Amino acid sequence: MTTIEFCNKYTPCKGGREFALNHKTMSEVWNNCRRVDWLFWILEKHKPLEKTQAVTLAIAFAEMSLKYVPEGENRPRLAIDTAKAWLENPNEENRAADAAADAAAAAYSADAAGAAGAARAIQCDVMRWIITNPF
Numbered sequence: 001m002t003t004i005e006f007c008n009k010y011t012p013c014k015g016g017r018e019f020a021l022n023h024k025t026m027s028e029v030w031n032n033c034r035r036v037d038w039l040f041w042i043l044e045k046h047k048p049l050e051k052t053q054a055v056t057l058a059i060a061f062a063e064m065s066l067k068y069v070p071e072g073e074n075r076p077r078l079a080i081d082t083a084k085a086w087l088e089n090p091n092e093e094n095r096a097a098d099a100a101a102d103a104a105a106a107a108y109s110a111d112a113a114g115a116a117g118a119a120r121a122i123q124c125d126v127m128r129w130i131i132t133n134p135f
Helices: 003-010 014-020 028-031 036-046 052-067 077-086 097-114 117-130
Strands: none
Touching: 003 014, 003 028, 003 036, 014 036, 028 036, 028 052, 052 077, 052 117, 077 117
């Protein structure tokens, strides 16, 4: 899909549109984007995440943020462990992973809010490692 086709179909924000139009294809945009929020937006519009992909990303981002959790605070690690258990065996018994994934996503949000540009770039690399190029 060309960037013009994508932009006309999904109407990204001004900055996203300007970035996209500097590339010929959306595959190039995906490979070069350094804003994880834009990558999520692209997926939401073009190819929404499957539940296992979303949980895998939440775990990866939450684990990256564990260094900011105060010593003795175990809830984020427990949420991550629960989400991992659901990934290994997605049944009713492990259904609590839904809540765990939400907690892990919240941890990611806290990390993302305070992350420097380099950390955001790493998040983009992690995302591209987990989610193959959708174009």
